[in-house]
Amino acid sequence: MNKTRNIRSIRVTVPLVLAVLLIVAITGCALLAEEARAFGIADNFVENRDASRMALQAIEADTLPEDDEYFAGRAAAARILDSYDVYDDEAANRYINILGQTLALASTRPVIYAGYRFLILDTDEINGLATPGGHIFVTRGLLRLAESEHEVAAILAHEISHVENRHGAKAIMETKGRNLALRAEALNYRLAAVGAESGILGRGVAVLEERVQSVVNALLGDGYSVDAEKEADLGAIQILMTLGYDPRALSTVLDRLNDSEKLAGRVKEGFHKTHPKPERRIREIERRLEHYPGITQVDDAAANRRYQDALGGI
């Protein structure tokens, strides 16, 4: 019940405050705290809080702070792990972590708040999920589409590239304004050394709920945009080439996905629901790799041995 009220009060307050900030820019006058209280937006800390908010805006510019991405990602990961079982095979999970963390080092965003982590979900569904905190999940169904280390690398590199390009963070940016106000408020209570933080935690949780929901919606519901998927494919190609893997492995996996989709006649579940049609992505990848010489230096015998050892029975 409290939650509902809090959400509503934030919804009312934020547009008001934004409007106010606009007007502040063109006026300059005295303080009327009592009047403000009448509109339910002021308390003992109103002056501090809003000054802090403006200060935060000055400092944080347009990016979502690393730790905000991480905590939203953690909660989304908890939701995912609440819905799926973990594939209980240590060798397989260990392999995709070594491979995945090696690929992440070859990305343009090798460092994130708590690093990249990879886990296999025990389901036949075909899906890959990357939270903004760097928790990357791939299903057994998706890994079964791969037939080599190059192809598993392509799958993981695509998911890493979602994090690299901050697609999860972009999905939650719409709640940033509210988040900023809350951070300011939290900061202010701390600076004022007042133990009244619990008063804002409820609202904080409401914001976190909303942000996690936007991430989960993107991952398990509507998917990222077609442009985001294209960007992640291009990022994956770059990562693969940096390590010497064959970037065409990505379109090979997508080809097989396309076939499985046609075979099963399923277009509305898992990966098929959250990713654009494979054909379009394959065409784009092939266009980008038109002049790729097609020579890799990878020792395929060695790569294949460890791939078979870890994922041969997936």
Next chain:
Amino acid sequence: MRRSLLVIALIFAALMVVALEADDSLFVQVRESELRSAPGFLSQIVEKLSLGDELSYVGERAGWYQVTLPATDQSGWIHEGSVRENKETTLQLAGEGTTRTVSSREIALAGRGFSENMEGEYESGNELDFSAVDDLEARRVGPEEIVAFVLEASLRQDILQPAEE
């Protein structure tokens, strides 16, 4: 509505925020990091760092900062993604008639505490269990495993090398 907006505008108009110029200070913006002997992820670790640690900027090369740790005067390299500029901002509080200077480092540390508290509330409110996420995050891969993995299958070794000038 127009009057109410104007009234609130008057309230906030008394507040001023003055940004001071940034100095050469950086701080660690990720949970854990390392100061390294050379600008590469597999270079020798000279110091372990954690969120909020302060560093002084010395120079940079291909995505890496050369820094010193003011506490011990230790110098080394850290990836640009691990750090952030430590800007200071002064809040002028109309209500109290006083000012207070806050750095982005303090904000990051305050933000972490707030986020952790929020997560606790979220976890109990949704009857979720974060222990599976903790288990996932405990999956670490050592630098020596990455080196061995790259060499074993003759992958390209660029990521193993320090950045060149």
